[in-house]
Amino acid sequence: MTPLIEVHDLHFQYEDGTQALDGVTFSLQPGETVALFGANGSGKTTFVLHLNGILEGQGSVAVCGMPVIKENLTAVRSKIGMVFQDSDEQLFMPTVREDVAFGPLNQGLTPEQAVARAKVALEQVGMTHTLDKAPYHLSAGEKRRVALAGVLAMEPEILVLDEPTTFLDPPAQRNLLHLLQGLPQAKLIVTHDTRFAAALATRAVFFDRGKLVADGDVEEIVRHFDWTYPVLPEDLRYSAQRRF
Amino acid sequence: MHHVLVDRWSRGTSRLHARDPRAKILAVVAFLIVLATTPPHAAVPLMIYTVLLLAGILIAGLPVGSVALRGMAVLPFSLTFGLISWLAGDALRAQALVEKSYLSAVAVLLLAGTTPLPLLLQGLEALGTPRFLVMVTQFLYRYLFVISEQAQHFRLAAACREGAHKKHRRMRFRGAAGALAVLFARSYYRAEGIHRAMLARSFSGRFGVLGGLHFRASDLLFTLAIGMFLIVVRVQ
Numbered sequence: 067m068t069p070l071i072e073v074h075d076l077h078f079q080y081e082d083g084t085q086a087l088d089g090v091t092f093s094l095q096p097g098e099t100v101a102l103f104g105a106n107g108s109g110k111t112t113f114v115l116h117l118n119g120i121l122e123g124q125g126s127v128a129v130c131g132m133p134v135i136k137e138n139l140t141a142v143r144s145k146i147g148m149v150f151q152d153s154d155e156q157l158f159m160p161t162v163r164e165d166v167a168f169g170p171l172n173q174g175l176t177p178e179q180a181v182a183r184a185k186v187a188l189e190q191v192g193m194t195h196t197l198d199k200a201p202y203h204l205s206a207g208e209k210r211r212v213a214l215a216g217v218l219a220m221e222p223e224i225l226v227l228d229e230p231t232t233f234l235d236p237p238a239q240r241n242l243l244h245l246l247q248g249l250p251q252a253k254l255i256v257t258h259d260t261r262f263a264a265a266l267a268t269r270a271v272f273f274d275r276g277k278l279v280a281d282g283d284v285e286e287i288v289r290h291f292d293w294t295y296p297v298l299p300e301d302l303r304y305s306a307q308r309r310f
Numbered sequence: 311m312h313h314v315l316v317d318r319w320s321r322g323t324s325r326l327h328a329r330d331p332r333a334k335i336l337a338v339v340a341f342l343i344v345l346a347t348t349p350p351h352a353a354v355p356l357m358i359y360t361v362l363l364l365a366g367i368l369i370a371g372l373p374v375g376s377v378a379l380r381g382m383a384v385l386p387f388s389l390t391f392g393l394i395s396w397l398a399g400d401a402l403r404a405q406a407l408v409e410k411s412y413l414s415a416v417a418v419l420l421l422a423g424t425t426p427l428p429l430l431l432q433g434l435e436a437l438g439t440p441r442f443l444v445m446v447t448q449f450l451y452r453y454l455f456v457i458s459e460q461a462q463h464f465r466l467a468a469a470c471r472e473g474a475h476k477k478h479r480r481m482r483f484r485g486a487a488g489a490l491a492v493l494f495a496r497s498y499y500r501a502e503g504i505h506r507a508m509l510a511r512s513f514s515g516r517f518g519v520l521g522g523l524h525f526r527a528s529d530l531l532f533t534l535a536i537g538m539f540l541i542v543v544r545v546q
Binding site: 140150154168171305 | 449
């Protein structure tokens with residue numbers, strides 16, 4: 067079976083000389099959900115920005131069998147939907163309807179088709195009622211859902227989510243988790259939230275200083291790199307009975 | 311915030327709200343031209359223009375006091391030029407300058423308060439405004455909220471750390487200047503992020519338009535009626 071994403075020996079250096087990616091090799095199979103772990107600045111986001119040609123490094127990147135080169139960018143970007151960490155950067159149109167229809171219009175659909183796609187995508191994320199609202203009137207959780215709808219409206223085969231739980235309160239995180247569990251696309255999730263990843267991912271990889279240093283089961287990776295939030299000892303936890 | 315209020319006004323359902331944005335833009339342009347060319351001593355036409363605007367505000371169901379108050383935003387500028395004219399010995403011109411600029415501001419406010427920004431921009435584009443200008447306005451309006459929110463965070467953070475320097479205006483000024491520089495840099499990075507998000511959704515340099523403007527016979531009638539009325543008032 068052709069992998070949905072195939073990356074071989076990818077290198078990338080920023081203009082200031084920072085070696086952000088150093089020989090990354092990776093593949094994503096249909097139906098998989100892979101969590102990308104690693105410290106801040108380890109190269110996770112830089113890596114995903116190569117998948118739709120926003121950044122261009124040395125090495126080979128292919129999406130759905132198509133090499134990510136200038137000639138293929140329109141087709142590649144239709145296959146891979148990216149939900150960015152900051153929804154405010156993604157929701158730039160004046161209304162939700164126009165924002166969600168932005169991608170389909172760029173794909174060459176007619177305005178009527180684009181609006182129909184937008185409505186279906188908003189229904190998928192449970193945000194139909196915001197169709198004519200301005201994005202700045204939405205809460206953080208709603209913005210994240212609408213941003214996801216903007217990507218789903220393009221009917222991608224792969225979803226890439228960069229820190230999807232950032233800025234979300236626990237109920238909004240739960241809602242997002244349920245929503246993502248119900249989506250059929252293969253997913254790549256850049257996250258620090260190991261519980262969120264464990265609930266979604268079938269596999270995890272670990273980035274360290276631009277290298278992909280581990281690839282395996284989520285629990286195993288989390289345990290191996292001790293990639294968990296600290297559990298406070300009993301005496302340091304808040305207690306309503308404690309007298310200060 | 312000021313523009314949030316205007317945004318809320320623009321979502322109304324009056325007959326004026328229902329007019330095609332192009333009809334309203336043309337009517338306001340006609341109003342501004344007629345107003346600008348009215349002689350300073352023509353008190354009656356100026357009164358009629360005021361009544362016309364008042365009627366528009368009432369038909370649109372906008373709060374008269376609030377619109378009148380917000381129209382005063384131009385007064386600091388027009389009063390300055392008015393003062394210069396007055397000092398130069400032309401009191402009539404000074405008065406007309408202030409009156410005309412104020413009425414112009416109210417007219418534009420009436421247009422913005424009865425037309426949601428996306429439709430207004432669409433109307434401007436349909437009337438030949440360069441697309442680039444429309445896009446810049448659209449982005450400016452959208453991210454004004456985000457940037458002002460960041461500025462408020464800066465102000466809060468600065469207030470929390472003012473401490474002993476609270477009374478030192480110079481220190482506060484330096485802090486504000488630094489915050490402005492950081493805000494500028496952040497805006498630049500945000501612009502980069504937005505561009506990436508646009509590229510990720512297959513943006514190729516041209517914005518697609520969903521359509522939705524319908525110039526009906528009633529819109530034509532509206533534009534002609536306003537135009538004719540203004541011309542009659544002007545030439546009388």
